[in-house]
Each structure stands twice: as C-alpha cells, then as structure tokens.
Amino acid sequence: MSAITLTVNGQRTTVNAAPMKRLLDVLREDLHLTGAKEGCGEGECGSCSVLMDGGDGQAELVNSCLIPILQAEGTCITTIEGLEHGHNLDPIQQCFLEKGGAQCGICTPGMILATHHLLDKYPQPTLAQIQEGLAGNLCRCTGYMRIFDAVQQAATKSG
Amino acid sequence: MPDPGPIVGTSPIRKEGLAKVTGRAQYVDDITLPGMWYGATVRSTIPRGRITSIVFAPEIAWSEFTICTAADIPGENCIIHLTKDHVCLASDFINHPAEPILLLAHPDRAVLHAAVEAVHITYEELPGVYTIEDSELGAAGDTSKVIWDHPGHGGSPNTFKTFLMQKGDDPLPDAELEKIFASADFVVEGEYRTGAQEQLYIENNGVIAEAFRNPDGSLDSVTVSGSMQCPYYLVHALEVVFNLPAEKCRVIQTETGGAFGGKEDFPSVNGSHAALLAMKSGHPVKICYDRAEDLIATTKRHPSRTRHRTAVSKDGKLLAGEIEVALDGGAYVTLSPVVLSRATIHAPGPYHWPHLTVRAKAMATNIAPHGAFRGFGAPQSLFALERHMDKIAHTIGLTPEEFRRRNFLSTGMHTATGQHLSDPVDMQALLTRALKESNYHQKRAEFDRTNPTSPIKRGIGFASFMHGSGFTGSGERRLNSLVRIELMADGRPNILVSSTEFGQGTNTILSQVCAQTLRIPYEEVLVAQPDTAVVPNSGPTVASRTAMIVGKLIERASESLLATLAPYLANSAGLPDFDYSIPCEVPAHFTPADFKRAAQAYLADRGSLVSEARYEAPGNIFWDDDQYKGDAYPTYAWAVYVAEVAVDTTTYIAEVTDFHALQEVGKVIHPILAKGQIEGGVAQGIGYALYEKCVYVDGLMRNNQMTNYIMPTSADLPPIHVHFEETPSIHGPQGAKGIGELPMDGPAPAILNAIEHATGIAFTEIPLLPEDIFERMTATPASGSEDLNATDLDTRTETEVPA
Helix, strand or coil: CEEEEEEECCEEEEEEECCCCEHHHHHHHHCCCCCCCCCCCCCCCCCCEEEEECCCCCEEEEEHHHCEHHHHCCCEEECHHHCCECCECCHHHHHHHHHCCCCCCCCHHHHHHHHHHHHHHCCCCCHHHHHHHCCCCCCCCCCCHHHHHHHHHHHHHHC | CCCCCCCECECCCCCCHHHHHCCCCCEHHHCCCCCCEEEEEEECCCCCEEEEEEEECCCCCHHHCEEECHHHCCCCCCCCCCCCCCCCCCCCEECCCCCEEEEEEECCHHHHHHHHHCEEEEEEECCCCCCHHHHHHHHCCCHHHCCCCCCCCCCCCCEEEEEEEECCCCCCCHHHHHHHHHHCCEEEEEEEEECCCCCCCCCCCEEEEEEEECCCCCEEEEEEEECCCCHHHHHHHHHHHHCCCHHHEEEEECECCCCCCCCCCCHHHHHHHHHHHHHHHCCCEEEECCHHHHHHHCCCCCCEEEEEEEEECCCCCEEEEEEEEEEEEECCCCCHHHHHHHHHHHCCCCECCCEEEEEEEEEECCCCCCCCCCCCCHHHHHHHHHHHHHHHHHHHCCCHHHHHHCCECECCCECCCCCECCCCCEHHHHHHHHHHHCCHHHHHHHHHHHHHHCCEEEEEEEEEEEEEECCCCCHHHHHCCEEEEEECCCCCEEEECCCCCCCCCHHHHHHHHHHHHHCCCHHHCEECCCECCCCCCCCCCCCCCHHHHHHHHHHHHHHHHHHHHHHHHHCCCCCCCCCCCCCCCCCCCCCHHHHHHHHHHHHHHHCCCEEEEECCCCCCCCEECCCCEECCCCEEEEEEEEEEEEEECCCCCEEEEEEEEEEECCCCCCHHHHHHHHHHHHHHHHHHHHCCCCCEECCEECCCCCCCCCCCCCCCCCCEEEEEECCCCCCCHHHCCCCCCHHHHCHHHHHHHHHHHHHCCCCCEECCCHHHHHHHHHCCCCCCHHHHHHHHHHHHHEECCCC
C-alpha cells in the first residue's frame, strides 16, 4: 500500500492504495465518487473518462480504468461530481438535459467530461471536430445526434 | 399555477435527467449494502459434454468462500421462460460454452478472479453443433447431431419451435400453389443470412441479492435489485428456483444503463445466481459481470437464414410466395418461440401477397442461448425480404420503387395472418415523402453518372417495412397488465407501474400522458421506482408496448382518478356544506391549483386515493394461436428508410454517408425522445449491417471485448434525419403507437440495397465487413472458392421462367 496524494474536484486528498490500483477504483471505492463508470475495463468505451491535470494547467481526458493510482500522484482530477457550480449545473450538463443528450445515462458522465475537454480545445467546434473529439466515448442509445446538438448548444452558450 | 396546456407532443426535461447529467443516478454497481459480498460464476470451458470431476485447487483459502452448486437450489434447477429445459446451474451435462456450473462469493471482490481460475473441472467432451444446417441434420434423423430433445416438446429433435403461417382461410393445396409458380412469368429465389448481434449496453448485467430467513432458519424470502427490463419475469424465475410464493420474491429495478432486450430474459439467470449465494452466505451478494464475461455468457440477437421463393407476374405483381425462416436459438429454448413468432409475422412485410406460406423454425445449437434484442426477430426476416424485393425488381426490370408500389398493403386490405387493416395505411405516400426528403431520384441518377469513373462508388437504397406494436398475438390478453396511480399526501399523482426506464423515456412519456389527462403540469407527476412490493404488474418493458399499451392504461387510470375527484373538482370554491357523495361529471374547466385542492380535500376526507386500469382487449381484436391467424398486433408503425453509401474501392470500406428515417407512428409523445429513439435504433442498425460481428469458435464468442467487437462511434455515423407522420391509433394514448424496435428493422436492408446500387454486387449476408467486400470485388471467376460460391449463389437462387 502506498499513500498517494492528489486533488479531486478541488479537494486535496490522500489515499492509501496499492500503487497499481486503477484510478477508477480509487474514485469509486475509496472516494465514493461513483459518477465514473466501468463499461469495458480496457479504455475503449470512455464511460470512466475523467479530466486529469498533471500540473501544467492543461487537463487531459483520460480513461480512469487505464491509470494506475501511482500515476495520478500530484495531479488534479475532475470527475462529473466536480462540474456543478454550487447548485447550478455546468452549461454542458444543462444542454445535455435540454437536448436529449442523455438517454440511459451510463455514458453521460464520461461524455460530458469529454465535451468539457473538447470545448476547452475548440470553443466553437465544427461537427467534424465534435465527432472526432467524442469518438473515444461510446454511446449505445442515442446514435450521438442529440449529443451533437447538446455540444453545439453548449458551445453557443459559452461562446 | 397556469394551465399547463398541451404536454403530449412537447419535449419536457426527462424525469431522471438531472440525476443522469450530474452522475448521481445510482446504477447497481454504484450501490454497496452493509456486509455485502461479491459473487462470481465458474463456467464451462467446453461447448458440450459431461462433467467428470471438479477439483478445488489448494492454493485458495476456500473456507473464506461461499460455494453454491446445483445441490443448493431449494426449488427446481431451472430458469423458467417458456420451457423447463434451461438449468440454473449445470450439474452433469454441459450444453454450451461458458455455461454456469458453480457460484462463488467472498467479501473481497479482488480475490474472485483467481478463485474462479482455481476451480478445475474435467469433462467428457461430446461433439457440438454450431450451425442451423448441422442442427437440421439432427432434426432430420442424424442422431450424431441431436443435441436437444426435451421431453414432451412434441416436435423433432433440435427444434425448439415451428410455425406455419398461410394466407387465407383456405390456403391452396401445395399442388395448386405449384401451378401458380409453374405458370408465373418469373420465379425469383434468394437466401439471406444475418449474424448474431450483441446488445452492447454500456452497463453490463448486474444485480444485488438479499435473502431473509425465518426465526427457525428456513428461507423466508429473497430480494433482488439490479439492472433489468422486466422485474416480474425475475419474480417468476425466483419462485421456481427458490420454491417460494411470488410475494416472497421481491424484485427492484435500479437505474439501468441500456438494455435493448439484453436485460429482458437474462436477469432471470444472474438474479437467481446472486440470490442463491445470498441465501447460502447470509450476506447481500452483488454479481456484476465485467465486459468479457457479459459478452461470452449473455444473450445475443438470433442468427438467421431466410429463404424466399416468389412467383411474380411480368407487370410486377406478387402472385405467391414461400418463405422459410430459420433462427439459431442457442442451447436452450428461452424466448426463441416468441422471437420466431415476430420473425414469422414480419416476414411478408408491408405487401399484399395473394398466396403466401411462411415456414419458420428455431433450432438448437451449442452456443449460449440467443435472446431478446430490439426488433425481436423482425430485423432478420425484414432484412431478407427487403433485399429480396430489390432482387425481384432487378429480375423483372422494374425499379425497386415501382415494384414495391405495385404491391404495397393499403387500408382495408388483409395481412398474411388475415388481419384487416382498418386503420389508415398509406405506404405510397410514405415512400413518396421518404424519397423526396432524401433526394433519392436525383442522387440515384447522379451516382449512376459518376460511379464509372470514380474509385469511390456511391449508392442509394431504401427499405419499406412495418413493426407491430405490443405483444404478438394473444400476448397482451395473457399479460393482463395493471397500472395504478396513487395520490401522494401533497396531492401529486404517483405512477405505479413495473414498466422500466432504461433510456427510452418510460418515466417521461407516462408522466406526460398522466399530466395531460389530469390537466396538471408535467413536473407535478411522480413515478415510483419499479419495486414489485409496491408496483403492480404492468407487463414487461419490451415489444414496443410501453408507450401504446401501458400509456393507454395510464390515460385510463388518470381519467378514472379524475372521475373519482369530480365532486371535489366541482367544488373548487371550497363551499363548506358541499355534498361530495353526489356523483358528477368532471368539470370542463379546472386549474392545476383546483386539482391540488381537490386532491388534498379528497385525501382529508377519505384517507387515500388509488386509481387503476387493467388491460382490456378491444372487442374487435382476435387471434387464433392454433391456426396462427387473426390480428397479430393491435396496430403497426409503418416506415421507409433511405440509406446513402460510399464504397471505397481502395480500402473496401463501405460507409453510410446519409440516412433518412421516415415513420408513421400514430402520435409523437415527446419529439426529442422520439427522435433519439429512432436515431439510436438506426445507429444500431448501421452497426448490425456493417460493423458488428460475433466471431464464434466452437460455440464460444472469441472477440468478447469492446476492442474487437466494434460498434459505431460518433465519428462513424452519417447525419440521421428523422421524419414523422402521425395517424392516430385508437389503441394508444393520444393515438401513439410503439416506436422502440421499429428503427432496428430498416437500416440493414436499406444499406445493402444501396451497396448493390453502388457496386452492382448483391450481397446477401450481414454483417458485411470490408474483408467480405474485398473478397467479392477482387474475385475473378477462376481465382478462388469465394468467388465460385458467389457465382453459384447467384445462378442457383435466381430462376427466370420465360413467359
């Protein structure tokens, strides 16, 4: 077991975990943040996506099922639970809600974080950029069209 | 509160949407109960044979584990669906790879994987059967190929179910039918195949079970919570496995991360398993499969082979048809008979057949049982039909459009089961609009012009089809569904149904129907979590039945609630000496505030108000199970889908570049959800056609990972344009029909029709992967067996009889 310190949703925290324990399991089991889901366990589906900032202020979208907790030492992690601002939804969450971007909801936390990352990179993304930017996050319900709508509306709101 | 105005037909925020976008929604793996253990399944490593020994390797501290075998089952070792052939845990005979044999539970999830690996089972292996053709040999008398012969089923070995569907009250004798074929201008034959398809819900199957004991130590009851579509199916399964009455088997649906049929019948298996471990260990036990286990062990769409033989006149009229549908059912019957039934009834499509015979069968193989998946047999038989319709058109020299137009069913005609189409049906108008929306004619001409000189071959094709709403045949009568609406203390209505939300929008659309009928805001309506201790059995959430059947019941229960409240609504002024015992009409006008006051006044007087509605089969709906004739479904949704494709002759990748989905659905209850349903179904249909292949080796799915079972990503899909027509049906609330399964039926044949337009090659099998296209496009007559097969197929299956 190792003591590993990281910042999760703005809170500095230390967990005692086996160094190879997956970040996903630390989030879900040790920190009780169950918004990140396991869909495949091999980095294909993106339902465990979280934002990870290694210290340069550039948050990357990562599959938390592929990150040993040791690798997250000193990083800042943002999960879906960290997106709300007080009682207000993040505009992306609001747009997913209004535009039908969530159906069964299991991919939604990862998809919203992927959108966050996409809009950081391209504040006014083209459809092709949206399609490419979300291609690591699988959704079996929507056929993605309502998700594209939600992302485009979120871009309009924030832009 | 202002008058809410119309609610059905608008797009309010989905009921559980906030929980989903914030990550607060609790799926089964997000739930941890005090003292909870974790369960795992030890599975067969062979497809067929006998267990000869089970050895527990000494390196594991087995005393820490709870181990369940078939001997621990208090009731019958049987997962009940339609036939009692499906064991809960194999004790002797193995019928498919990954068949459950033992269950393990331990407080630490992390130790289970090694423990499963440390159970060494030896077998006496027997040869397996993995194809419909081999299974047919067994049915025909080759005893070496007999793998299933359940006592009392009455039919041939290996044959789960057969149907014979013939058009007309007095179908022609075979000899007469043959005369029609002999004298027809054309006889066109074809064989079409579809592969297994995985539902690929992103949340794997999972449950948590608890068992409760009486003071004397005997088993009192079991409770299973989890990801599922049909809580009362699981109640029924638990009754049999635990020998408990229904009221002692409680089932609760947790938030469900996608299902598509994959959580219809399967939770009866993992739910029973978890409950056995809970009973024996004395702890709550969670079993959540990982992806690899979910893919090898749970149900898939039935692979199929459909053969058509069609007599057609030179003016393009269907004269007679013979259709043979064969499904690969896997190792046990499970739901195959009902899947086969929907396949059979949808096989003739939206066309008028003067004479038609459909012979259908579901065959046993040594593969994990195939089960429910959106469309439920219809995608298989409609794929075959809509490819075959294009083939006939090409053979007789008409366009696919013109040939279909000469044969469409229309209002007043009879379907192949003899169902009189009394509701308006206008396939001609649907086709006209779909072709216009997709710019079909112009694109077809343009592609014909540009293809000869382009390495990218473009094509456009379509499929016309229908999907029956609700259970097949007498199913709804048997289900006898019940819904309740109770008033909460604050006067808000609470919907009590076993119909489950798994993304399609059940909670939202039922609330819209309730709110509109009660004339109160959508936000005022509550929906109870499906918990069989609380909600009545409103039937399973399957078969495109929830909007139409359950929605109609909610409408009726809402009307009855209003009727009960009528005197209280009539006294909205709150006169003190008003006599509420005098029945009266529901006032023509009242506000949501009036409703709330009336509800609270009623509760103050009477304590509680629960209104209910039970399914009543309409008097003019009739179905004869023995003759397989009558009104197969209360009504149908009708559709024309148009696909545009590009086939790259350098990479052999076929890509869908544009898609139009037009359907007549009665009434669109929630435009955003409805579009989302259609788009999602089309995406699964595109996957079915071009991406998703289950690779089996000796009955075991070998590509059991998301890495190599490929579903479409956001970068793979074309724009999907959704168009609705609305012709209200009396069977649904505000006229709504079912749409859940419909969009699964049309994409695959439309895409392959478009690929034929693009390449001139008539592919007859899905999934159609780049390597399949490569083999056909690069083959020359002398270059190999693939091409010889292909050429054989074309000549063998197309017989033109000169006039």
